[in-house]
Amino acid sequence: MEYKHVPVMLAEVLEYLRAEPGQNIIDCTMGGAGYTMAIAERINPGKVLAIDLDQLAIENAKKILAKNKIKNVIIVNDNFRNIKKIAEENMESAAENKFDGIVFDLGLSSAQLEDRTRGFSFKADAPLNMSFNQAGEISTEDIVNTWPEAELTRIIREYGEERFAHKIARKIIETRKTEEIKTTGQLIAIIKRSLPGFYLRKKGIHFATLTFQALRIATNEELVSLEEALANALKLLKKGGRIIVISYHSLEDRIVKQFFKKENIGCICPPRQPVCQCEHEASLKSVTRKVLIPTETEVEENPRARSAKMRVAEKL
Ligand SMILES: C[S@@+](CC[C@H](N)C(=O)[O-])C[C@H]1O[C@@H](n2cnc3c(N)ncnc32)[C@H](O)[C@@H]1O
Numbered sequence: 001m002e003y004k005h006v007p008v009m010l011a012e013v014l015e016y017l018r019a020e021p022g023q024n025i026i027d028c029t030m031g032g033a034g035y036t037m038a039i040a041e042r043i044n045p046g047k048v049l050a051i052d053l054d055q056l057a058i059e060n061a062k063k064i065l066a067k068n069k070i071k072n073v074i075i076v077n078d079n080f081r082n083i084k085k086i087a088e089e090n091m092e093s094a095a096e097n098k099f100d101g102i103v104f105d106l107g108l109s110s111a112q113l114e115d116r117t118r119g120f121s122f123k124a125d126a127p128l129n130m131s132f133n134q135a136g137e138i139s140t141e142d143i144v145n146t147w148p149e150a151e152l153t154r155i156i157r158e159y160g161e162e163r164f165a166h167k168i169a170r171k172i173i174e175t176r177k178t179e180e181i182k183t184t185g186q187l188i189a190i191i192k193r194s195l196p197g198f199y200l201r202k203k204g205i206h207f208a209t210l211t212f213q214a215l216r217i218a219t220n221e222e223l224v225s226l227e228e229a230l231a232n233a234l235k236l237l238k239k240g241g242r243i244i245v246i247s248y249h250s251l252e253d254r255i256v257k258q259f260f261k262k263e264n265i266g267c268i269c270p271p272r273q274p275v276c277q278c279e280h281e282a283s284l285k286s287v288t289r290k291v292l293i294p295t296e297t298e299v300e301e302n303p304r305a306r307s308a309k310m311r312v313a314e315k316l
Helices: 010-017 034-043 055-067 080-090 110-114 140-146 149-160 165-176 184-194 209-220 222-236 250-264 296-301 303-307
Strands: 025-027 048-052 073-077 099-105 237-247 284-286 309-315
Touching (some): 010 034, 010 099, 025 034, 034 048, 034 055, 034 099, 048 080, 055 073, 080 099, 140 149, 140 209, 149 165, 209 222, 222 237, 237 250, 250 309, 296 303
Parallel strands (some): 025 048, 048 073
Antiparallel strands (some): 237 309, 284 309
């Protein structure tokens, strides 16, 4: 069956990309092909290089593109952290400074979240695997069953910003002495046993949300992948080309903000150093003064958009 993902902030993405016929654009997170399709229509005969780590997303997107008779898309099943290699392998000539735009729409698609056989959601009991990639190198099950208490506490605290990280990590360690933790259901029961009553009853957010977010980030090495991808994406952009990132939690947004800020300035030597030794040059300018968020109407129609934050920068 074909699934549809309602793309978030699509109108803003198209506006800030300024996509025109003949351009080449990379969609680093193809998902349900919402952005890919809209961009491909606008830049034809230019090409969209569309990447996704999830084989199921790739198969689904292929069907959608074929049905809509869209032919100017090159599809690659890989991690966007390899963006430079992917671009080099798929361009006829050198890939550096060749792209007019690069877009990242981070995180999960609705299809991944709603797939009851995958372990992303705490709404269904599924095997404990939160990997985007079917052949992922790190498994969530391994993390939960083998990582030491200090490491578990660290990731739940850092990646989940969960105030009860230590209690949850300790309960995981205690439980795994007698049973192997193999399902999301088991994990939810453990998290529930670690938390005080007032926290379990907190409105607006399920008590397992932050721990699930932390484990997903660790399983997919999401933050490192983003840092690597941004640095490499910069090399692929043309002068005047734009990079757009839509993120859904503060850790990702902080990485994007700091990257844009660093690339916006020349010398990055420590302030006490009298003579510049870094030879760093500014290579990006921010296009929007503040972070962009979806309109109220969009959030009403698509609650998934509520935490979206979009940043746009242009290559100097
Ligand atoms: C929010 S969805 C993108 C939705 C898309 N913009 C659309 O219009 O349908 C995010 C997608 O990024 C993919 N993804 C996440 N991390 C990735 C990575 N490191 N490399 C490649 N794809 C990744 C996920 O598999 C998912 O399909």
